[in-house]
Amino acid sequence: MKIKYLPHTADIRMSIEGETLQNLFKAGVKGMANLLKENTCELTHKFNSKTRIKTCSLDYTNLLIDFLSDVLTYTYTNKTIYCKINILSLEKYKIVADVFGIETNDFDEEIKAVTYHEAEVIKNKNNLWETCIIFDI
Amino acid sequence: MKKVKKSDINKLKDYFWEIPMSFREDMKVPARVLAVKSLLDDIIEDRSLNQLVNVATLPGIQKASLVMPDVHEGYGFPIGGVAATRYPDGVISPGGIGYDINCGVRLLTSILKIDDVRDKIEELSKEMYAQIPSGMGKGGDIILTEEQMNQVLTKGAEWAIDNGYGIQEDLAYIENKGRLIEADPSMVSEMAKKRGTDQLGTIGSGNHFVEVDYVDEIYNEDIAKAYGLEKGQLVVLIHTGSRGLGHQVATDNIRVMMNAMAKYDIKLKDRELACVPFNSKEGQNYFKAMCAAANYAWCNREVISWEVRKAWKTIFGESGGHLKLLYDIAHNIAKIETYNINGKEQKVIVHRKGATRAFGPGFEALPEAYRQVGQPVIIPGSMGTCSYVLAGTEKSKDITFGSCCHGAGRRLSRTAAKKQVNAPVLKETLKEQGIYVEAGSFKGIAEEAPIAYKDVNLVVETVHASSVAQKVAKLKPVAVIKG
Numbered sequence: 001m002k003i004k005y006l007p008h009t010a011d012i013r014m015s016i017e018g019e020t021l022q023n024l025f026k027a028g029v030k031g032m033a034n035l036l037k038e039n040t041c042e043l044t045h046k047f048n049s050k051t052r053i054k055t056c057s058l059d060y061t062n063l064l065i066d067f068l069s070d071v072l073t074y075t076y077t078n079k080t081i082y083c084k085i086n087i088l089s090l091e092k093y094k095i096v097a098d099v100f101g102i103e104t105n106d107f108d109e110e111i112k113a114v115t116y117h118e119a120e121v122i123k124n125k126n127n128l129w130e131t132c133i134i135f136d137i
Numbered sequence: 138m139k140k141v142k143k144s145d146i147n148k149l150k151d152y153f154w155e156i157p158m159s160f161r162e163d164m165k166v167p168a169r170v171l172a173v174k175s176l177l178d179d180i181i182e183d184r185s186l187n188q189l190v191n192v193a194t195l196p197g198i199q200k201a202s203l204v205m206p207d208v209h210e211g212y213g214f215p216i217g218g219v220a221a222t223r224y225p226d227g228v229i230s231p232g233g234i235g236y237d238i239n240c241g242v243r244l245l246t247s248i249l250k251i252d253d254v255r256d257k258i259e260e261l262s263k264e265m266y267a268q269i270p271s272g273m274g275k276g277g278d279i280i281l282t283e284e285q286m287n288q289v290l291t292k293g294a295e296w297a298i299d300n301g302y303g304i305q306e307d308l309a310y311i312e313n314k315g316r317l318i319e320a321d322p323s324m325v326s327e328m329a330k331k332r333g334t335d336q337l338g339t340i341g342s343g344n345h346f347v348e349v350d351y352v353d354e355i356y357n358e359d360i361a362k363a364y365g366l367e368k369g370q371l372v373v374l375i376h377t378g379s380r381g382l383g384h385q386v387a388t389d390n391i392r393v394m395m396n397a398m399a400k401y402d403i404k405l406k407d408r409e410l411a412c413v414p415f416n417s418k419e420g421q422n423y424f425k426a427m428c429a430a431a432n433y434a435w436c437n438r439e440v441i442s443w444e445v446r447k448a449w450k451t452i453f454g455e456s457g458g459h460l461k462l463l464y465d466i467a468h469n470i471a472k473i474e475t476y477n478i479n480g481k482e483q484k485v486i487v488h489r490k491g492a493t494r495a496f497g498p499g500f501e502a503l504p505e506a507y508r509q510v511g512q513p514v515i516i517p518g519s520m521g522t523c524s525y526v527l528a529g530t531e532k533s534k535d536i537t538f539g540s541c542c543h544g545a546g547r548r549l550s551r552t553a554a555k556k557q558v559n560a561p562v563l564k565e566t567l568k569e570q571g572i573y574v575e576a577g578s579f580k581g582i583a584e585e586a587p588i589a590y591k592d593v594n595l596v597v598e599t600v601h602a603s604s605v606a607q608k609v610a611k612l613k614p615v616a617v618i619k620g
Contacts, residue, residue, distance in 0.1 A: 009210040110342040113236040116408035117212030
């Protein structure tokens with residue numbers, strides 16, 4: 001699982017990679033959490049908030065973006081940074097997952113939205129799942 | 138996808154450039170750029186012009202897709218973009234409005250002169266920072282009930298006034314009097330409402346701010362007089378939008394449109410341009426929700442003005458006088474407007490994403506005092522540089538669908554800005570220059586440093602020289618409150 005942050009004039013461009021589709025979703029959640037509050041997930045071992053999220057979309061690209069948008073919505077409504085994800089099912093093109101996080105009132109970054117711009121979930125030449133995600137901040 | 142190069146761009150006039158329809162076969166109209174040559178050289182560096190070309194493919198787009206001189210790369214539409222689509226069957230695209238629906242600016246004028254109160258500015262900046270909740274995801278003191286939320290979404294700025302958080306006389310000086318009547322709160326999701334419950338009266342983070350400026354220079358005495366501006370006068374500039382509620386409205390509706398596009402046989406190069414015909418069920422639902430979010434933003438800026446007025450009174454007492462609203466205008470919004478296109482009067486859906494309406498003299502909806510001189514256009518620069526007050530012109534209707542720039546426009550990424558700027562040093566340097574910055578974090582100061590932005594003077598020179606708007610006054614900051 002790889003997470004990289006790349007240059008963008010006004011927003012944040014994140015590139016993620018995973019050995020499996022599940023890992024790509026995990027990388028998405030982790031990468032977004034790290035933007036919301038740097039290192040919180042690394043420093044937290046006990047989570048005090050759990051939310052079940054069910055998302056369905058047109059394809060895997062939209063599914064990932066829509067799922068992360070749902071996580072972001074719960075981040076703000078529950079004032080929680082979600083670090084860990086337990087995927088209960090992931091199939092064409094639906095996901096059911098429990099996300100675990102830590103409640104906080106203190107964010108490093110206010111992400112307005114997870115956008116579809118430049119997103120494309122594909123298997124690369126190294127047989128790894130990858131996509132780029134632009135966050136509107 | 139091939140990147141736009143210099144050789145793909147034709148010069149139409151000084152300050153006006155065109156990427157012709159021959160650049161890409163799916164373009165329905167040309168793509169046009171309003172910029173001086175040196176700004177164009179900067180603009181071409183990022184992907185904003187490719188995004189502008191994508192906008193030129195939207196179903197029902199009229200005349201040209203346009204960007205203002207402060208353009209920079211966004212997602213879907215570029216920031217600083219304007220697109221007008223045919224009413225009622227052309228598309229509406231939430232990406233052409235942005236996630237921060239009705240992000241906008243308002244300017245309050247005072248009776249005080251900087252030279253009389255310079256020694257009180259630091260104290261004022263601290264008081265304002267204490268009064269105005271700012272920062273990431275921060276809530277304010279007003280917690281709306283479900284019924285109150287629906288009233289805010291329906292009535293906009295009027296709700297603040299009815300509930301003791303605003304002033305009746307402000308309404309006449311807000312675009313659309315602070316209320317879009319097409320708003321329907323039932324089109325706003327429960328999640329969006331939940332996100333907005335405690336955010337009225339908050340500025341958020343990013344490039345949002347409250348700033349105290351003084352009038353440094355007057356360019357047009359007559360218009361400045363009509364706007365109530367004079368040299369040395371202290372003014373307050375507020376920049377924020379609809380906060381989490383607006384972000385959620387956009388997110389919800391882009392998802393709906395993404396699923397509905399196939400039904401309308403719409404295929405796009407960029408998913409973020411998701412759109413549906415304006416007169417479709419999905420198009421109408423979004424428009425009504427967008428109007429509701431716009432109303433929330435106007436109410437938000439009215440409540441923030443109330444907080445600013447409280448801080449003002451605390452520091453200056455009765456001698457500080459009354460802070461009068463000069464104007465409040467949106468720069469992320471869609472409006473139904475009428476233009477002469479190919480010799481025919483035509484209704485269009487004008488998308489402005491990081492662009493300000495700039496209507497000229499004679500516009501009936503303007504307050505009486507401004508009707509002869511044109512609509513105020515407020516252009517915030519970056520902290521430490523300067524901002525401008527302009528006046529809209531009649532000519533803007535022919536060139537840019539009555540639109541103008543909205544700020545300086547970013548040129549450096551936030552990461553690059555953080556690498557190049559030592560925030561504590563910048564804060565001290567600005568203080569030495571008489572600019573007091575109060576911010577939630579040094580990171581926020583570094584990301585919004587003047588070096589991160591284009592030269593606002595060049596941006597304003599472009600719109601002035603092209604007659605899209607005319608310069609009225611230059612403002613210089615003395616206190617900046619950021620999230």
